[in-house]
Amino acid sequence: MRKKEKLFHYILGIGDNSLILGHRLSEWCGHGPALEIDMALSNIALDLLGQTRSYFQYAATLGIAQFETEDDVAYLRDARNFKNVLLVEQPNDDFAHTIVRQFLFDAYHYLFLEKLRESKDKTLRAIAEKSIKEVAYHFRFSSQWVIRLGDGTEESHQRMQTALDNLWRYRHEAMEMTDLEKEMAEKGIGVNLEELKQAYNQKIGEVLVEATLNVVNLDTWTQKGGKEGKHSEHLGFILAELQWMQRTYPNMQW
């Protein structure tokens, strides 16, 4: 792989997480449990979409064939070429699953951006600098809901515990490094993700304790695959909706 291609794929690995999670959250638009929550989730979705645009606009400047604009990057790839982690493509299910998914990702996202701010690549550095304030708020929002619902009523606690049981196996995938990520980290462009794990466990641990949620009996096994393009069946449905217009009417503008 040429140098620029490597950077291209590395950027997609970051941007795809924001794109797919943002899309998932946008599915709540008009369906939130309260008007205020509906807007909060839509705001977060828009933050993530904005970040995705920054990453994809940058990726589109690298001169990779077929990918000349941000839209090409978003709309003209198949599931196998998406590099997002499995966590972000998991279905919304109930509000508990949505919040736990958000919480598990936000904690990682924040720590990741904190390090990306030190990247030798000045565009990535700038995007991280801008995004980290948004993500600090995302984490605040999701962690407070984890506490509120986890330490809430019997039903809310049970739903949160179930969501945590279901999503726990996906939490570390983001920090399991691929060869490309290792190489980019060595060059000082990418982030050494392994180093985030301890801080991550601590960051989510503090909140989960306060939320009275139990992780002791959960399987510590990590489900991987998303970063290599091996996705769950959910991603195909997301892409079908996301890409339908461009696939059906190529180069359509509106």
Place this chain on the structure above:
Amino acid sequence: MNKKNWPLWEVFIRSKQGLSHKHVGSLHATDEEMAIENARDVYTRRSEGVSIWVVESKNITASNPEENGELFEPAQDKIYRHPTFYELPNELKHI
């Protein structure tokens, strides 16, 4: 707490330093913290403010509209209370 509806909160936003907080609307939330976050998400998405106050609506005591006559009408014919007899320099703002 009412099980069906979250309590109502009134939201006050300061649009910039030096100005006072102004009532912008209301929203529902279960506690202070959620009220601040909801206010941030509902009322400041277009950079409307630099500071938020929330107060639970039940804590506000309002004047009774039926008493408007005795409360406010007596002031209407006391124009000498208005500082309209002074020339104000153009540089003065927010008065």
